[in-house]
Amino acid sequence: MIMDPDAWGIDQLRAEIARRGAAAGRARELPVDYYRIGYRLSWPLPITARPQDFPAPIPGIPTYPWLVWIGWGLEERWAALHNAGATETVLRELAALAGWSTFVDDSDQAGLITASIALWLTRGLDAADGPARAELAGIADRLITESLLPRYRRERTEPPADDLRRLQNIRLIPLFTAGRLAAVLDHPALPEVRELADQAVSLWVRLRRDAGYTEGVGYDGYLTEHLLEWLAVAPDQEASDEIRQAALSWPATAVPGRPEVQVPFGDIEPEMTQWLTVVAAVAATEPGLAAWCRTVPLRAFPSAALARMLAWPETAGTAAPKPAITGVRQPGAVALRTVDQGLVGEVLVAVATPRVEVGHLHHDAGQVILGWRGRTWISDPGYQQYRAGAEQDFTLDHGAHNAPVIDGAGQTRRGAVLAALSATEAVVDLGGCYPESGGPLRRTVRLDEDTVLIRDDLAGATEVITHWLAAGDLHWQFVDGWARLSVDDQEEALWFGCSSTNLSARWLGRHPGSRGQLTLTVPTTTERTDWVLVLDPSAGWQPPSKSILEKRS
Known part of the structure; x- marks a missing residue:
């Protein structure tokens, strides 16, 4: 296969090394x-x-x-x-x-x-x-x-x-x-x-x-x-x-x-x-991995990595990487990805599946992050503030993640079980993450081209709160029960809807410890709730029909 024309080569690598030196x-x-x-x-x-x-x-x-x-x-x-x-x-x-x-x-x-x-x-x-x-x-x-x-x-x-x-x-x-x-x-x-x-x-x-x-x-x-x-x-x-x-x-x-x-x-x-x-x-x-490295901007690599790449064989990375379209499992997360497809482009949906009690993992089993066009549209603080105070609370409390808070109880254990994983769908059992549960607790995440469907099956739940965070540089608006997220250049947007309630601006707020991210805090009262994310590469203002939830259920 032909090397990606936008990939860097040995001359650029040497120039970056010289610049840093x-x-x-x-x-x-x-x-x-x-x-x-x-x-x-x-x-x-x-x-x-x-x-x-x-x-x-x-x-x-x-x-x-x-x-x-x-x-x-x-x-x-x-x-x-x-x-x-x-x-x-x-x-x-x-x-x-x-x-x-x-x-x-x-x-x-x-x-x-x-x-x-x-x-x-x-x-x-x-x-x-x-x-x-x-x-x-x-x-x-x-x-x-x-x-x-x-x-x-x-x-x-x-x-x-x-x-x-x-x-x-x-x-x-x-x-x-x-x-x-x-x-x-x-x-x-x-x-x-x-x-x-x-x-x-x-x-x-x-x-x-x-x-x-x-x-x-x-x-x-x-x-x-x-x-x-x-x-x-x-x-x-x-x-x-x-x-x-x-x-x-x-x-x-x-x-x-x-x-x-x-x-x-x-x-x-x-x-x-x-x-x-x-x-x-x-x-x-690993030629495919080397080819992937050549798509990463050289300025992003630590100098130790530049030394490693300078020592590669001449043929390393000369073949384009194969597209990662199947479900990929890591010890603490799974990834669903599409290839670069038409106007939509490449899409990533990642789901947290923490299983060990270590401090650098959070209580966030089932947390969904959507990556598209250079940013995480549905996101997470991504760190813990070491200094005690409001920012530490923001990064670690139950509102920091979109895992459901069930009848007032958030997750207290890192006990996710990956029940199923395919090229387009991940099913995570959340029961082992909560203090107690009256029945099975499960989140199913499906990626289908330009649409992400998230289904929460929470047996026995009577009152559920779900906190949705977006990247801090996105703009929010609400249209006919849908939330709409857009960027400064107005080139693309994301529509976000819920099967059991109309989303409203009155639920949007900023935690005192946030560095810029806003949180949409959504109450629901059903044991099953579907959430849908629809990518809009044209940044239009006409929301999707909620029938999309029925068609994809």
């Missing part, structure tokens, strides 16, 4: 955007001492993880410089880490900052020689001996409470990446680290397969990027297969028209792009 070379400070809590800070380069002077504690989090975002910024900077050939600058800045008193995180144990530093000490040791390498080896030894090992040795007497805590990303990421550093150094503690890392890999594989373990695409991408570091020195075929399957599934939940953006389930902010690095790594041996 030049910008990093000119930089005199490291800007850090704490996007969740709205702080923007910076540090002079090179950072010769571990940062310690931070703003006052965030309400609800006495020890905020400020160092995590510094580590991410350093990773991106050093990758941009290294890709562009400015390795000597990277080595000088790594040598400046000798002035750091410790490499632990804000809670004084090995954490995500430990992993960021370990990752680039490994790269530095590969690039350096002579006295420069010896200096980096000394810093690496300190990181392993003084910052990494105490955490895991303490676990001998204070082990994690259960398997889910053993798999927390903040525990495993430093273990995997500093583990590779220990292997490169042939550190005396390598056997100890290897035993811990191999146990973690085995547990991760088992719970992925047996229990659908996930923390959502954003955090799964973050974890597996660092797991790849460990697998480079301790290969494990089962773990590699799990990473491959995950990477192949992630494009299915990317927004049509903006493939670099994942639909906003749980905690999945667009700033977390590590999943793209994992996709780029797997795509080296």
